[in-house]
Amino acid sequence: MSRINDVGGQSGFGLVAVEPDGPPFHADWEARVYALNVAMLRRGVYNLDQFRDAIERMPPAEYLAASYYERWLVGVESLTASAAPELRPDDG
Amino acid sequence: MTGHHSNSEIAVRVRRLEERLIGAGLTSDDQLDGIIGQILSGSPANGARVVARAWVDPAFRERLLVDANRALDELGLSMSTGPQPQRLTVVANSATTHNVLVCTLCSCYPIGLLGPSPSWYKSEAYRSRVVREPRAVLAEFGLVLPEATEIVVHDTSAESRHMVLPMRPGGTAGLGEAELAALVTREGLIGTAAV
Structure with missing residues (x-):
């Protein structure tokens, strides 16, 4: 079964918005999301296939409404949802 | 976006x-x-260096097309600085064939070597259309190819990334390697520009 990300050959997405020499990241948070994902991958919290899967199973409407790095944010958030801050002794 | x-x-x-x-x-x-x-140290300039070397050194060009990862080592470059090490395949344009890259499913790109991909590369518009009407999409980038030129679209996978080796422009016989590298653009390495 194909998912919403499988857009090859589909119609209706309009013209390509070419942006010559565009910056790699359009906001600081995009770079931070990128780095968080790489850090989790390197630490083995999840692997690249799991990350891709987490994005590709987003509900289609959410997937299409989200910007590229917003999708990454959704992926990292969902794959690390169970990672809670370590309790310090004085936290009780 | x-x-x-x-x-x-x-x-x-x-x-x-x-x-x-x-x-x-x-x-x-x-x-x-x-x-x-x-990641910001990755740059299309790395790819441009590889292309310039291939233009001036036919033996290097051969090695690059056979085993790109090993050829990168010769220039002190690597595909290992991204999220995970990746295999690289270099595809050469010729007088009869033009190559262009896409990742229809997501955004696979030789990020460790060339740095982050341009926003349009990750857009649904590019991913959906370049496999169906590459000639029209390339024309929107300002690249109008002769009807006789065959366009080969490579849909990149998670494990194997591609880079295009553009044809050396005419009138560049007297140029050195660094000057040749300066002619190569990021779009040329993806295939949405001639060089």
């Missing part, structure tokens, strides 16, 4: 995620800064 959430809303969400993951001992500010520095 903007989504349905404002930039500042998302920035707050990212900050919260970052604090949670640092708090859980899974990463640190220093590590995150290091990763960003590493």
Whole structure:
């Protein structure tokens, strides 16, 4: 079964918005999301296939409404949802 | 490309995620800064160096087309600085064939070598259309190819990334390697420009 990300050959997405020499990241948070994902991958919290899967199973409407790095944010958030801050002794 | 959430809303969400993951001992500010520095050190200039060497050294060109990862070693370059090490395949344009790259499913790109991909490469518009009407899409980039030129679209996979080796432009016989490298653009390495 194909998912919403499988857009090859589909119609209706309009013209390509070419942006010559565009910056790699359009906001600081995009770079931070990128780095968080790489850090989790390197630490083995999840692997690249799991990350891709987490994005590709987003509900289609959410997937299409989200910007590229917003999708990454959704992926990292969902794959690390169970990672809670370590309790310090004085936290009780 | 903007989504349905404002930039500042998302920035707050990212900050919260970052604090949670640092708090859980899974990463640190220093590590995150290091990763960003590493990715920004990748640049199309790396690909341009590879192309220029292939233009002046036919034996290197052969080695590059057979085993690109090994050929990169010769120039002190690597595909290992991205999220994970990747295999690289270099595809050469010729008088009869033009190559262009896409990742229809997501955004696979030789990020460790060339740095982050341009926004349009990740857009649904590019991913959906370049496999169906490559000639029209390339024309929108200003690249109008002769009808007789065959266009080969490579749909990149997670494990294997591609880079295009453009044809050396005419009238460049007297140029040195660095001057040749300066002619090569990021779009040329993806195939949406001639060079």
